[in-house]
Amino acid sequence: MAAKEYQRSAYRALTDQERAERATTSGGEPILEFGDGSTPFVDYVRSDVLLSLQGLRTKAPTEPAFLIATQVMELLFKLGHIEVLHVRDRLDADDVDAALWALRRVRAVQHQLVGAWELLSSLSPADYREFRDQLGDGSGFQSFVYRQWEFALGNKNAALARPYAGNPVTHGELLRALNEPSLYDAALRLLARNGMPLPAEVLDRDWAEPYQARPEVERAWRRVYEDPVRHQALHRLAEALVDVAYEFGRWRATHVLVVERVLGGKPGTGGTSGVEWLRRVADHRFFPELWSVRGAL
Numbered sequence: 001m002a003a004k005e006y007q008r009s010a011y012r013a014l015t016d017q018e019r020a021e022r023a024t025t026s027g028g029e030p031i032l033e034f035g036d037g038s039t040p041f042v043d044y045v046r047s048d049v050l051l052s053l054q055g056l057r058t059k060a061p062t063e064p065a066f067l068i069a070t071q072v073m074e075l076l077f078k079l080g081h082i083e084v085l086h087v088r089d090r091l092d093a094d095d096v097d098a099a100l101w102a103l104r105r106v107r108a109v110q111h112q113l114v115g116a117w118e119l120l121s122s123l124s125p126a127d128y129r130e131f132r133d134q135l136g137d138g139s140g141f142q143s144f145v146y147r148q149w150e151f152a153l154g155n156k157n158a159a160l161a162r163p164y165a166g167n168p169v170t171h172g173e174l175l176r177a178l179n180e181p182s183l184y185d186a187a188l189r190l191l192a193r194n195g196m197p198l199p200a201e202v203l204d205r206d207w208a209e210p211y212q213a214r215p216e217v218e219r220a221w222r223r224v225y226e227d228p229v230r231h232q233a234l235h236r237l238a239e240a241l242v243d244v245a246y247e248f249g250r251w252r253a254t255h256v257l258v259v260e261r262v263l264g265g266k267p268g269t270g271g272t273s274g275v276e277w278l279r280r281v282a283d284h285r286f287f288p289e290l291w292s293v294r295g296a297l
């Protein structure tokens with residue numbers, strides 16, 4: 001069904017006092033009249049547009065669950081990306097408290113993302129087969145907002161911007177994410193500003209290059225972990241970053257499990273061998289020295 005184009009009403013902010021007066025006038029009941037146009041809720045959420053974006057390709061009863069779960073994940077990737085950029089900027093401003101506060105939201109987003117697999121794990125192989133062919137070459141591998149989020153967290157790989165070369169807007173956004181310092185780069189620069197000796201190649205490098213784990217960085221985190229009282233803020237930051245890496249790992253691991261359950265050993269729609277390829281990707285860990293340091297404590 002095509003989206004109905006509502007006439008959007010002029011938006012006006014309200015004060016607590018105005019709302020209290022209206023609740024008195026209405027006897028505490030909801031507003032039911034909005035004229036011929038939209039409602040203020042629809043104007044803000046754009047749910048008329050959002051709910052018109054489920055272009056199903058088959059009559060398979062499970063295709064809506066597949067498409068809507070995928071769209072929900074895309075929105076959550078977007079939110080995760082926005083929050084991570086905010087955390088990175090707070091670290092650059094030496095505001096670790098605000099960064100930690102925002103990292104709570106990143107984690108909440110990730111819990112939703114892991115939970116969203118529940119919908120897809122309810123698909124049987126027969127359910128999925130009913131609409132899979134209609135996906136053609138389409139694969140989550142081509143999600144640019146996922147890639148933006150991965151780049152912002154620190155998993156840089158210039159080759160993975162290539163699929164979007166035909167779209168200057170998307171490609172431009174991805175190249176920006178590729179070329180900017182990541183959240184982990186910002187965390188390491190913060191470590192250095194707090195007296196941890198880190199080599200220049202870590203603090204100022206070509207940000208588009210894949211991050212290479214280094215013993216000096218592991219040693220810096222080790223100092224933090226060995227005296228968590230003295231380095232309280234950095235220790236909390238380290239563990240909050242591990243939370244993010246851990247939740248990302250859970251999302252990837254659950255993806256592998258769901259794919260194995262639905263698809264078995266078949267190749268993916270995006271051209272890979274499928275589960276076997278995904279397992280390799282799932283081995284990646286964000287913030288590598290925060291993982292390796294655990295073995296050194």
Ligand code: HEM
Nearest residue numbers: 070073139140141146259262263268269270271272274281
């Ligand atoms: C039954 C559902 C799903 C199956 C069978 C499936 C299968 C696969 C397979 C086989 C791959 C490897 C690339 C390829 O050859 O296609 C892949 C990659 C990927 N999928 Fe899924 N997928 C499913 C659902 C989803 C959903 C809902 C999302 C969310 C947008 C998603 C996001 C991704 C991403 C981001 C990658 C690339 C991972 C990376 O490069 O790190 N997948 N998927």
